[in-house]
Amino acid sequence: MGYATQKMAEEKVFKDPVHRYIHVRDQVIWDLVNTREFQRLRRIKQLGTSYTVFHGAEHSRFNHSLGVYEIVRRICDDVFPGRDAWNEGERLVSLCAALLHDLGHGPFSHAFEKVFNVDHEDFTRRILLGDTEVNAVLARVSSGFPQDVADVIAKTYRNKLVVSLISSQIDADRMDYLQRDAYYTGVSYGHFDMERILRVMRPLEDQVVIKLSGMHAVEDYIMSRYQMYWQVYFHPVARSAEVILRKILQRAKELDANGYEFKQPLRHFQSFFDRTFTLKEYLALDESILMTYFQLWMEEDDPILSDLSDRFVNRRLFQYIEFDPGKDFRKLAELAVLFTKAGIDPEYYLVDDSSSDLPYDFYRPGEEGERLPIHLLMPNNEIKELSRSSQIVDAISGKRRTDYKLYFPEELLTDGKKKAVKQQIRDMIREGER
Amino acid sequence: MGYATQKMAEEKVFKDPVHRYIHVRDQVIWDLVNTREFQRLRRIKQLGTSYTVFHGAEHSRFNHSLGVYEIVRRICDDVFPGRDAWNEGERLVSLCAALLHDLGHGPFSHAFEKVFNVDHEDFTRRILLGDTEVNAVLARVSSGFPQDVADVIAKTYRNKLVVSLISSQIDADRMDYLQRDAYYTGVSYGHFDMERILRVMRPLEDQVVIKLSGMHAVEDYIMSRYQMYWQVYFHPVARSAEVILRKILQRAKELDANGYEFKQPLRHFQSFFDRTFTLKEYLALDESILMTYFQLWMEEDDPILSDLSDRFVNRRLFQYIEFDPGKDFRKLAELAVLFTKAGIDPEYYLVDDSSSDLPYDFYRPGEEGERLPIHLLMPNNEIKELSRSSQIVDAISGKRRTDYKLYFPEELLTDGKKKAVKQQIRDMIREGER
Amino acid sequence: MGYATQKMAEEKVFKDPVHRYIHVRDQVIWDLVNTREFQRLRRIKQLGTSYTVFHGAEHSRFNHSLGVYEIVRRICDDVFPGRDAWNEGERLVSLCAALLHDLGHGPFSHAFEKVFNVDHEDFTRRILLGDTEVNAVLARVSSGFPQDVADVIAKTYRNKLVVSLISSQIDADRMDYLQRDAYYTGVSYGHFDMERILRVMRPLEDQVVIKLSGMHAVEDYIMSRYQMYWQVYFHPVARSAEVILRKILQRAKELDANGYEFKQPLRHFQSFFDRTFTLKEYLALDESILMTYFQLWMEEDDPILSDLSDRFVNRRLFQYIEFDPGKDFRKLAELAVLFTKAGIDPEYYLVDDSSSDLPYDFYRPGEEGERLPIHLLMPNNEIKELSRSSQIVDAISGKRRTDYKLYFPEELLTDGKKKAVKQQIRDMIREGER
Amino acid sequence: MGYATQKMAEEKVFKDPVHRYIHVRDQVIWDLVNTREFQRLRRIKQLGTSYTVFHGAEHSRFNHSLGVYEIVRRICDDVFPGRDAWNEGERLVSLCAALLHDLGHGPFSHAFEKVFNVDHEDFTRRILLGDTEVNAVLARVSSGFPQDVADVIAKTYRNKLVVSLISSQIDADRMDYLQRDAYYTGVSYGHFDMERILRVMRPLEDQVVIKLSGMHAVEDYIMSRYQMYWQVYFHPVARSAEVILRKILQRAKELDANGYEFKQPLRHFQSFFDRTFTLKEYLALDESILMTYFQLWMEEDDPILSDLSDRFVNRRLFQYIEFDPGKDFRKLAELAVLFTKAGIDPEYYLVDDSSSDLPYDFYRPGEEGERLPIHLLMPNNEIKELSRSSQIVDAISGKRRTDYKLYFPEELLTDGKKKAVKQQIRDMIREGER
Incomplete structure (x- = not known):
């Protein structure tokens, strides 16, 4: 056998x-x-x-x-x-x-x-x-x-x-x-x-x-x-943690590109920074390793890497507001300018994020990965696409829904420094909440 | 307020x-x-x-x-x-x-x-x-x-x-x-x-x-x-993983005591080896850090540390047999000698482990932490210790039950080297299974 | 107090x-x-x-x-x-x-x-x-x-x-x-x-x-x-039992109206047949009483009452086919004629039944009991009708769905008597299944 | 086939x-x-x-x-x-x-x-x-x-x-x-x-x-x-309903034996009273029929049958006290005398009931239906009776536990008539509660 x-x-x-x-x-x-x-x-x-x-x-x-x-x-x-x-x-x-x-x-x-x-x-x-x-x-x-x-x-x-x-x-x-x-x-x-x-x-x-x-x-x-x-x-708070995580990795990569000397001598990330990684190096990574790095990076001199790492490890997440990219693009630009004025790098501290879902779709040749529809087998052995039989599925079929959020560190906007500009930021943000 | x-x-x-x-x-x-x-x-x-x-x-x-x-x-x-x-x-x-x-x-x-x-x-x-x-x-x-x-x-x-x-x-x-x-x-x-x-x-x-x-x-x-x-x-397989974990830490500590030079330069464990650790150093540890170390130690030159770490990370656990410490103490000693002869360090590869539980106990002054019994409030407002009312609880009250196991790496006993002595070991172990 | x-x-x-x-x-x-x-x-x-x-x-x-x-x-x-x-x-x-x-x-x-x-x-x-x-x-x-x-x-x-x-x-x-x-x-x-x-x-x-x-x-x-x-x-089989139950009560009422002498002397139903019932008589009824009657009626001489009662008590239910009252009204009439020819009373043995549901509806003044919509309380304390916020609820809102079935006793159509007309009936019914 | x-x-x-x-x-x-x-x-x-x-x-x-x-x-x-x-x-x-x-x-x-x-x-x-x-x-x-x-x-x-x-x-x-x-x-x-x-x-x-x-x-x-x-x-309240149910049937049987003329003419029970019942008559009974009778019997002239039927149908159950038949047999006799004095028939209104269970037993030839024990199949293919391996099962094995209760209609003991003797009864009962 x-x-x-x-x-x-x-x-x-x-x-x-x-x-x-x-x-x-x-x-x-x-x-x-x-x-x-x-x-x-x-x-x-x-x-x-x-x-x-x-x-x-x-x-x-x-x-x-x-x-x-x-x-x-x-x-x-x-x-x-x-x-x-x-x-x-x-x-x-x-x-x-x-x-x-x-x-x-x-x-x-x-x-x-x-x-x-x-x-x-x-x-x-x-x-x-x-x-x-x-x-x-x-x-x-x-x-x-x-x-x-x-x-x-x-x-x-x-x-x-x-x-x-x-x-x-x-x-x-x-x-x-x-x-x-x-x-x-x-x-x-x-x-x-x-x-x-x-x-x-x-x-x-x-x-x-x-x-x-x-x-x-x-x-x-x-x-x-x-x-x-x-x-x-798509829970917005989990996405806040995800945003921070992404920004940590982005910051570390940028620092390395700029010749920053990391205190910790481990090299798990080096080949990823350099884009020379092998399969073995990829398999050597897991979430324990990443969590260990984040904790080491909390001790780094770079304030952004250190702060973001601390946020992720100790769950000090960003706040968020609703954000409509079609309507609010100008506002995002204005906020970025104000963040810079307030001494907060918008690249790392003002992040828009979207989640989007298409609950079900029938077959649309040539589109979006050509997802396979669900077919029903009728009593007469015919085949019928689900949304043609189900009123409920038909109602949501092909309707994409997207959620946009804008993330930022609320408590940085209320501490003592640069009060005026921060007040301006807070006013703009509060508008978005209405 | x-x-x-x-x-x-x-x-x-x-x-x-x-x-x-x-x-x-x-x-x-x-x-x-x-x-x-x-x-x-x-x-x-x-x-x-x-x-x-x-x-x-x-x-x-x-x-x-x-x-x-x-x-x-x-x-x-x-x-x-x-x-x-x-x-x-x-x-x-x-x-x-x-x-x-x-x-x-x-x-x-x-x-x-x-x-x-x-x-x-x-x-x-x-x-x-x-x-x-x-x-x-x-x-x-x-x-x-x-x-x-x-x-x-x-x-x-x-x-x-x-x-x-x-x-x-x-x-x-x-x-x-x-x-x-x-x-x-x-x-x-x-x-x-x-x-x-x-x-x-x-x-x-x-x-x-x-x-x-x-x-x-x-x-x-x-x-x-x-x-x-x-x-x-008390599941015996989880205890196998626990035994290996303990032996990894014990080996690392011993190596450090003997002046072994670890390849990896991190120092989370140093103060624990030296027994100088502070509260802050204790709090810096978590299971991500330990898993990271175990993966680093898989690359160490010491074959025992490297093997045990690999076993833990990749779940290659020890096998076990029932073991009665009262009756089988001589056998354990004999096995230890045979393991040594076979080139397998019994300190790390032949481990006895016990789990013990007392499901419930009434109050016994002076004994075992003087555990507080459960008291029932009777309709007449008297207080009555649980095992005096419950036949089932009485039946198991104060009856400690202990499970002993002997752990060892089965596949090391069947590879090509030192065949005769390994056969002897396997025979002794098989007896224990009966 | x-x-x-x-x-x-x-x-x-x-x-x-x-x-x-x-x-x-x-x-x-x-x-x-x-x-x-x-x-x-x-x-x-x-x-x-x-x-x-x-x-x-x-x-x-x-x-x-x-x-x-x-x-x-x-x-x-x-x-x-x-x-x-x-x-x-x-x-x-x-x-x-x-x-x-x-x-x-x-x-x-x-x-x-x-x-x-x-x-x-x-x-x-x-x-x-x-x-x-x-x-x-x-x-x-x-x-x-x-x-x-x-x-x-x-x-x-x-x-x-x-x-x-x-x-x-x-x-x-x-x-x-x-x-x-x-x-x-x-x-x-x-x-x-x-x-x-x-x-x-x-x-x-x-x-x-x-x-x-x-x-x-x-x-x-x-x-x-x-x-x-x-x-x-709306399960069609439970509705089959419901149809039979209704027809039992209808038959008993009709028999009483026609002066039929019931063998059993109990009088729980008399005031309902006569429409003279009091509150006390209504409260004296329950499902035990009805089940007792149905079992007594199984022994009655009237073949329809006896048969229907036996069907309900011993769960010998009617079969059913899909039925579209708009399209199939003529067919129902034709079937009724054929049933009569076959010696099966269509009043009791050929029954159409419908179930209908409106999953959710917003407020439509003057219509259908003016059902109260569900209102959401928005963060700004405004009130918003549910289907205006929920895409899924909007999709099914106000859409009534109705299911029609035609019930009949299948095994009566296959026994030995009046073969030709029964074959005709079966052919018409089989069409309905396609 | x-x-x-x-x-x-x-x-x-x-x-x-x-x-x-x-x-x-x-x-x-x-x-x-x-x-x-x-x-x-x-x-x-x-x-x-x-x-x-x-x-x-x-x-x-x-x-x-x-x-x-x-x-x-x-x-x-x-x-x-x-x-x-x-x-x-x-x-x-x-x-x-x-x-x-x-x-x-x-x-x-x-x-x-x-x-x-x-x-x-x-x-x-x-x-x-x-x-x-x-x-x-x-x-x-x-x-x-x-x-x-x-x-x-x-x-x-x-x-x-x-x-x-x-x-x-x-x-x-x-x-x-x-x-x-x-x-x-x-x-x-x-x-x-x-x-x-x-x-x-x-x-x-x-x-x-x-x-x-x-x-x-x-x-x-x-x-x-x-x-x-x-x-x-063995819930004592469900047993109260059971006691009443038993007493209803017993009363009806006794009334019939004494030539009592029931108002209701149905005859489901007659063959059971006479002990001439056939299989068909047995199968004609179900709980609907019994519930119907109980409701009819609520209208009977016999006060005991009528009262007990009302209690069962409308859930007006007996109260109960703990009762030790070994110790309290004399008390039961005394209570019966007092009940009679108080005009309450002890045969129907003072009922002792016991529930008894043997959770598990090993095989005892010749005893109690010779119940089959549970056997374990050991790894060596031997068979071992469960209580020999399980400490917990051993602890309860063969230990019969019985619960005795004495049931009576509490509210009959507090209404206005025969106050003195009822007080005496209540005192005796209250003792039993201590």
């Missing part, structure tokens, strides 16, 4: 608060979990800076990755077998892609990617195909298997049905994170009847479709998603 | 998965939460190494501290007011002690305390009374207030009723952690009817007593506690 | 699966719960025939009435006190109206009301004001108090704020039944963050408004309501 | 609050659910009079029967297949016995059985083997199949492994009712990790054993059971 189909003598289970138990019988999956690249995901939080608002949101990407695997495993083992469109030979590649789909995420990846211009999807691919323990496990299955897994995650795999399990508007990734993030934050959104959705999923040529009888469960899922985005993922 | 009674303009709430919401109205509490010493608890896990078994157990002591506060707040605001034995003047000191009772915990404190011979309770006291932001907040209430809070936590406070809220066999600390740790691990133990227990708590001179009608809820709480200890807190 | 403010020596609590505990301190409330008219609600199911689909839905209106009381109690005791628009003097009338709002419901009231042309709201009023135990309790508060409670329930009470607690588009009635019916049926809809909604409710002149920060919780509540209507309340 | 293995074209599911979904694929099971004898279980409450205390406990035996079926189905379909000791041929008989094990229960069966000296287990057998729809379905499987199912329920079936699934100290019956009754009452007891227990169940010759690794889950189950008995099943 080959490695691809090798089962462990006894099933392993992980106790999981969301799915109760996560079941592993395949030796390949067990070996992947035990690689150092996968274990590294324990040191990267699933929700980045959200823990600064929702103190329960301290769970890692390790958690979530196991969860996505478990959902796909249930589909492959309980729902799809025996159906025409499903090819048992795609089971293992589906499980591996589910487990490994977030492998390339770096520490606080949102901010990190922006500042250092890296892309976690690119790193997922490099880990799968490069000189890693994960690659060694996958290559034991077959020489082409690492590439297959990478293709599924990159959505270029030949079998689009497999791709749609992991990446579609109702995929295992989203079904896990909505429930999981709801569980750890403790919010009452994020719940939907996944059991029912799994029961009514059907493989159909190049996609997963949903039987009409499950339409209301899917509506509920889309509403959960909508609520989680606006209540949790 | 003084600071002690100052309420915020608007109540602040924290979303909490266990208590739904945590309510803060007192300015003092809000200010304490925002100190850097309290924020530091976000960087220290509540359950140390348990996350290596229960992947959900990544929650911090920050979580738990807020939870204990909330339980005491509910007692002080909803249950006790209007009862004779309760003095409203004790409310604030109770809330502060609840919030701050774990303030002195260090990173992975169990292991850290053992190796560096420090005591987190001592540090809690030093943070409360020393030059800290927490002390500054407390001292604003009154000059003696920091000492009062410290006394409650040290159980020496004049009002024993207040002490018993925080430290007794049915205190807010235990009620929070049982539920919280159950929630994050996802186990089905740890649940009990706290609502009911809170409803039947009564202040009585120097202790909290429980109305007889709540006896079954208390029984259930004690059983939950028992199950959590054996299913979660 | 008067009866109106009399508190019991010790609080009474009811264990409730939805609200955990229901708290009663007021003697008036306790006395009302113990009246025979309120205890009668234990013998009337909250969800009528839904138990034929959701076997868990066997809970009574007693359950729900206590739940509505508890929600209003929490608003009156925890949320409103101290706010300008709230008058403490309205507390008791609010609690009583909440507790008693469903008092007039009869057994399977939907069907019963239709056939006997009675109105449960009218009976609620008569119980409150007539010669009943409930009236005696209320009148002890003051002579005008029974009328006040009746006015609140009838929405004519002078203080519209009180009315809106019990009857509005986000009232305690709906908040309880959505959660409660979800709990007992076991569906995953019906959950929303009531804790949050309660926290952001504010009394304002003649209505309850919701702070803007609670808008998403209200959206979630409206979506829950939408899902419960379509997944539970 | 035979009827025994016939699967439905599409799986049917029941939404269930406890097990989420109940799955039916077998045509036999579906046909059994649709029999009138099984549907009758909808009209019999699972917890008899408990709803008078726990208002949520209105669920029927239909609920529970489906739940037991689902647990056995999961064992047969997910846990046992492929294991040596399990014979696939026993699957169907196991499922049927699980579904039908409570079929013979009558209305409020505890009280009913006592007064009319019937036995629900005997009726289960008669329904399975007699002229019923259930028998017709079972006999289609094979002529001996009804007897096989009856044997499993009677514990005399040849394959004791099958018996132990339905009737042992850790069977599907108990696992369902503990969870289900906890759910509907809303108490926080009754929860245990059934998922884990199912995972570690192993078939072994003539019994189900539990792998050692599941011992703590079983301990938790036994504690849940203990708590449910004392908190719910």
